[in-house]
Amino acid sequence: MANKNSTKVYDVIIVGSGAGGGMATKVLSEAGLQIAVVEAGPYFDPADPAQRTQMKWPYESPRRGASSQRPFGDFDSAYGGWEIEGEPYTRVPGTKFDWFRSHMLGGRTNHWGRISLRFGPNDFKHKSIDGLGDDWPIGYDDVKPYYDKVDKLIGVFGTKENLPNEPDGYFLPPPKPRLHELYFIKGSKKVGVPVIPARMSMLTKKINNDRGVCFYCGQCSRGCSVYADFSAGTCLIFPAQKAGGQIDLYVNSVVREVVTNDEGKATGVTYISKDDRQEYALKGKIVVLAASACSSARILLNSKSKQHPNGLGNSSGMVGKYLHDSTGASRAAFIPALMNRDIYNEDGVGGMHIYTPWWLDNRKLDFPRGYHLEMWGGMGMPSYGFGFNVNDLNKHIGEKVGGYGDRLRADVKKFYGSVVGISGRGECIARENNYCELDPEVVDEFGVPVLRFNYTWTEHERLQAKHMHNTFEEILDAMGGKILGDKPGKEDDFGLLAPGRIIHEVGTTRMGNDPNKSVTNAYEQLHDADNVFVVDGGPFVSQADKNPTWTILALAWRTSDYIIEQLRKRNI
């Protein structure tokens, strides 16, 4: 633990330890720079018996894993959630946004789905294709070398498919599909929806001697005690420390603002220690923000000075603007052919072994951007909620619903593993009028002004969700499924989840060549202060129908290389 009253001047202060902060820590420390990593939450190591939830049984939790304490249940490794006591946020009336934060070493990489997709060439230039949103100032070719390096460093399974907008990479071989996934492959084929092996960052094969290989417990969301899946702590920060990097870790330390001098350049940060609720200062020559798209925007907006009266990096007024999350909708079905299953261990990797990347041409559809499909099901480990509405499915097979006694045991076994589902995750167009800003009145328990969100969906997203549901029904029907629940209508936004629920929010410090319309340049460097960088999802110009993590990692590496080069040239 670093000294709170440090007088040291760090080469780089990195705020946040998730995907972007972890990558910056690794690359910059390996270049010999002295690094301070400032993390709002505690130290976390999934291998520490005191913190480990992997391989626990449901009865080891008195609430059997219910979500009353952690939003994804007791065994999920993320500390935090959509609501954190003492750290509120607000919304403009009539708008929705749910903000998921995970304050801990490694941040949200500790529990994410590990779906690791590259953006394709079209994803960087979508305005040129459909006239909506904006193009990135960089293209796939700029990022490709870094995607390649990330693949090799961290490990991702997948297969070469030669699809135009789903670039292949350096893949480990995928695991074989499970039974319900074979049903999905067959059903999708019938209706012309392609399915390919999933692309996820679990090690199906060894990539070095420091990390273990997947032993198929299916619990990646709990964090892996042998480091066989990606999280920023286990795969980036710990190896950087082990390699002798000069890294001081400040945990439980909430950054309030970036401090700037008379020339408007950053000289460090101030932070509040959660341990004693005192404020401290850290000095650094470069500040790299990686606190998550909205937290980094908040820090910038709170960093007001004579030189930066609207907040640091905000001379354009663009900080917080263009906030966008993936769209999301889901549907489930009961598959009678999967009743009375032979029971065997099919935990597999945590999540899907197969998926469907976007496969249609939006020019022929009534919505402009695509979505991918994630399939789920199987004979999972019971936890709180298992056995609810135990035999409701009897109504689909002409048998009696309800009752008590021995028949319930038979019903539980009859239906175990017979329900499957599909989730669609799509691209939302980034718009200036979806944003977060400082709430003029509300502060958190540390006295720091909080964010106020303003986010609405448009017809683009609603029509996309409507299309998702049609697809779900076609596939589930082709699988012989009895589709559960009613199809959501217009009054329910066609089943679109509230923005923020998919936890892919990006865009709040977007990159661009025009300083009047963007916050950072193509190297994630602030237009307004050349020694401040943002390496989380903030600089994304558009989100794509992909999960953002792999692109955050690739861009953070690219930016770190740029920082090293600029230091060498004495430009910053």
Add this chain to the structure above:
Amino acid sequence: MDRRDTIKTMLVGSLAGGIILSACQPDADEKKKSGEDSDGQYGRTEKEKAHDLKVMGETFFNEHEVATIAVLCDLILPASASAGSAVDAGVPEFISFIARDIQSHQLPLRGGMMWLDHEATKRFSQAFILCSVDQQKQLLDTIAYPEDASPESAQGVKFFNLMRNLVLTGYYTSRMGIDDLGYQGNTPNTWDGVPDTVLSKHGLAYEQEWLAKCIDQEKRAVIAEWDAEGNLVN
């Protein structure tokens, strides 16, 4: 070497050094069966530990309610030829905890049990738990089958749905229930596809083209190398 490094070495050494612990270690299996494989920790933060302790120290149900829950538990899931009852599996204790932890359960459970006693008194002039098993079942028959229940019993149906949900979830998340269900996972293994017998039962087969791309589990411990085009060479 700090604590993290020590733990890491330990685990990487024992679990992941190319040889995965056998899924069939007798010791582990014995412990699994008896439910003694818990070290009492499940990765709580200090704040969460304090919350658990606080909830465990509280009481909500009175004695009569506790007794009623136990009777309902064993009516809903009595012992079978091969597995114990809901009471044997500790479900009443679970329901007692979950009602303190998820407080929205409190009113429906308390009010529902009172509704049940009221109905029992109307029909049989005594509280539900004092009725004979036949009488108890007669009463449950009016609320246990949502499709057949009369509109006047709707509140009872709602209560019984909740109680049945909690009993089943409590049971099947207990060691006894997991064994009864037959869940085979939560143990290190090497997933290598759906068993052939299962595939043929479902009339399915892996496509050769797909299978050729999947992991060869014989080579899982060999460090991956690729050629310049990204093809795995080993």
